[in-house]
Amino acid sequence: MATDTPFRKTVFSIQGLGVLLILVSVNALFWGAYPLTPGELQDFFAGKLTGTQAFLLWEIRIPRIVLALSTGAILAVSGAALQALFRNPLADPMILGVTFGAMLFAVGGIVLSYTLFSWLPVLVQQTGISLMAFLGSLLFTLLVYALSTKGRHTSVATLLLAGIALGAIASAITGLFTYFSTETQLRDITFWTMGSLSQATWTMLGVFIPVCLLVLGLVFRQAKALNVLALGEEEAALMGVATQKVKKVIIIATALGVGASVAITGVIGFVGLVVPHFLRLVGGSDYRFLLPAAALAGGTFLVLADTLARTILAPAELPIGILSSLIGSPFFLWLLLKQRKHHEIF
Amino acid sequence: MLVAQEISYTRQQRFLTREISMQIPEGAFFTLAGPNGAGKSTLLRQLTGAIQPTHGRVLLKGKDLREWKKLDLALVRGVLSQYTQVAFTLSVLDIVLLGRYAYGGVETSAKQLQVAEWALDLVNMTAFANRNIQTLSGGEQQRVHLARVLAQIYHPESLEGRYLFLDEPTSSLDIAQQYRMLQVLQQLSVSQGLTVGVILHDLNLAARFSDYVFLLKNGRMHTFGTPEQALQPETISRVFGIPISYVSTNIKQHNDDLQHQHRTR
Numbered sequence: 001m002a003t004d005t006p007f008r009k010t011v012f013s014i015q016g017l018g019v020l021l022i023l024v025s026v027n028a029l030f031w032g033a034y035p036l037t038p039g040e041l042q043d044f045f046a047g048k049l050t051g052t053q054a055f056l057l058w059e060i061r062i063p064r065i066v067l068a069l070s071t072g073a074i075l076a077v078s079g080a081a082l083q084a085l086f087r088n089p090l091a092d093p094m095i096l097g098v099t100f101g102a103m104l105f106a107v108g109g110i111v112l113s114y115t116l117f118s119w120l121p122v123l124v125q126q127t128g129i130s131l132m133a134f135l136g137s138l139l140f141t142l143l144v145y146a147l148s149t150k151g152r153h154t155s156v157a158t159l160l161l162a163g164i165a166l167g168a169i170a171s172a173i174t175g176l177f178t179y180f181s182t183e184t185q186l187r188d189i190t191f192w193t194m195g196s197l198s199q200a201t202w203t204m205l206g207v208f209i210p211v212c213l214l215v216l217g218l219v220f221r222q223a224k225a226l227n228v229l230a231l232g233e234e235e236a237a238l239m240g241v242a243t244q245k246v247k248k249v250i251i252i253a254t255a256l257g258v259g260a261s262v263a264i265t266g267v268i269g270f271v272g273l274v275v276p277h278f279l280r281l282v283g284g285s286d287y288r289f290l291l292p293a294a295a296l297a298g299g300t301f302l303v304l305a306d307t308l309a310r311t312i313l314a315p316a317e318l319p320i321g322i323l324s325s326l327i328g329s330p331f332f333l334w335l336l337l338k339q340r341k342h343h344e345i346f
Numbered sequence: 347m348l349v350a351q352e353i354s355y356t357r358q359q360r361f362l363t364r365e366i367s368m369q370i371p372e373g374a375f376f377t378l379a380g381p382n383g384a385g386k387s388t389l390l391r392q393l394t395g396a397i398q399p400t401h402g403r404v405l406l407k408g409k410d411l412r413e414w415k416k417l418d419l420a421l422v423r424g425v426l427s428q429y430t431q432v433a434f435t436l437s438v439l440d441i442v443l444l445g446r447y448a449y450g451g452v453e454t455s456a457k458q459l460q461v462a463e464w465a466l467d468l469v470n471m472t473a474f475a476n477r478n479i480q481t482l483s484g485g486e487q488q489r490v491h492l493a494r495v496l497a498q499i500y501h502p503e504s505l506e507g508r509y510l511f512l513d514e515p516t517s518s519l520d521i522a523q524q525y526r527m528l529q530v531l532q533q534l535s536v537s538q539g540l541t542v543g544v545i546l547h548d549l550n551l552a553a554r555f556s557d558y559v560f561l562l563k564n565g566r567m568h569t570f571g572t573p574e575q576a577l578q579p580e581t582i583s584r585v586f587g588i589p590i591s592y593v594s595t596n597i598k599q600h601n602d603d604l605q606h607q608h609r610t611r
Contacts, residue, residue, distance in 0.1 A: 087433035089433075227436070227444055230436060231433075231441075232427075232433075234396055235430055237396070237416060238420065239445065239447050240416055240420025240421070242417075285436055
């Protein structure tokens with residue numbers, strides 16, 4: 001960070017990010033295993049497109065883009081909110097092990113639904129798996145918080161190590177499930193651990209989008225309180241912030257968001273790390289800007305990544321979880337080195 | 347009025363402060379002093395409501411601090427902690443504006459900006475308003491946080507009935523800034539009725555600025571009174587365990603002369 005230049009807001013306004021999101025989303029409509037032409041798209045919006053292309057757009061491509069938008073928004077906002085809670089820009093649902101907690105419980109849910117509860121309707125099973133994922137992420141958020149926070153102090157080293165340990169435990173148990181699972185279960189589980197947006201359907205979005213809106217609403221309302229929390233918990237309390245309540249809201253909301261998104265898309269990491277950090281660099285850390293900006297930029301990021309994932313190997317597609325890790329992990333390393341340089345880690 | 351009634355604070359069966367009673371009239375400037383580990387910070391944190399005494403109670407305006415709502419308390423008392431680290435890149439102005447958090451629902455942002463500017467001016471940091479807080483020196487950061495708590499307790503007419511507590515506010519300031527900071531606080535206390543409570547290590551500063559000095563030792567109140575009463579050489583020797591003798595330089599007269607020269611220059 002330059003020391004002497006005035007430090008101020010950015011060219012990245014909320015409106016600008018909104019426009020970018022629309023452009024990227026519309027662009028994504030064209031791309032895929034079956035590229036569409038602008039003419040076909042025009043026909044579609046005029047209601048004149050029929051047959052395979054119409055089906056492709058309405059039943060596959062559009063829901064998928066909507067899912068990418070909402071998942072990206074939830075993950076980026078959850079990341080930003082957890083960073084405020086832990087007072088550290090390295091916090092991310094996946095790095096804290098929360099995503100793996102959700103994955104473990106979701107996979108547990110899959111195994112259960114194939115064995116004990118296969119007589120239940122699919123929608124009930126799906127909901128059950130989502131609820132399990134929520135419980136998993138809630139439990140892991142609470143665990144990592146309890147492990148890394150002692151009194152007034154959250155140790156970054158402990159935080160990262162606790163995240164690694166919890167992630168490893170969850171992955172190991174998930175591995176056990178994999179080992180003992182049948183062929184079909186295995187396919188499902190593998191899909192989960194790599195992350196994919198290909199499952200998008202309107203029915204699923206009908207459940208997911210309200211959850212997303214609820215989570216965003218809950219978190220956005222805490223924007224000011226999260227700003228004060230940057231000074232530390234005791235300070236924030238002395239300044240009138242109901243810290244216990246804010247913490248509860250953030251933990252439950254992010255667990256709900258991460259749980260729901262993992263239940264549908266599997267493990268997609270680093271969005272919550274990369275997007276907020278980029279925004280902090282260009283626009284500062286005022287949460288009244290950061291949260292809505294993270295929602296928009298997170299959505300944009302994931303749509304872009306997904307467009308890439310389903311075109312570079314077309315007609316096959318790269319799991320988006322792998323792509324986001326390929327982009328995110330070097331970035332995380334870079335961030336770690338940067339923080340080390342400033343002696344902020346230990 | 348701020349009243350502490352026989353407050354004790356224990357942790358792992360050890361008394362950090364023990365059976366301390368205090369009565370602070372509104373508008374007073376008081377100092378807590380004593381050796382390291384005497385319990386000064388623990389006592390101050392009990393007076394601010396940051397922690398609850400294990401025994402006894404603290405009454406602010408006649409009401410037990412436990413019964414105050416956090417938000418109501420934030421409207422009348424500010425606390426400058428010894429060490430505040432900002433986790434993210436926020437500008438100096440952003441930080442000072444955070445001080446007005448408790449007024450969020452009732453105050454326009456234009457008004458809040460005015461208050462923040464007033465506070466930045468008081469600590470002489472106006473020129474730094476747009477700087478990233480993380481790029482400032484320790485002393486500069488401390489002044490920004492002072493501006494933040496000043497913004498928190500600001501009132502347009504009078505600061506009567508408002509309280510400001512500061513834990514070693516001068517620790518990373520140079521001697522000129524130490525003096526300036528305490529002068530600002532004294533001014534607000536004398537002219538606007540703000541009640542100020544500070545922890546200081548420098549007994550000369552304590553003597554110069556305080557109405558009352560409280561000397562702590564081993565978690566107990568050892569001596570208190572006006573600076574003349576509390577800061578006797580024998581008392582200081584007993585509290586700190588070092589030989590002390592009093593050298594009169596008539597420093598107050600000297601200071602007043604200096605100030606006079608400064609003004610007439």
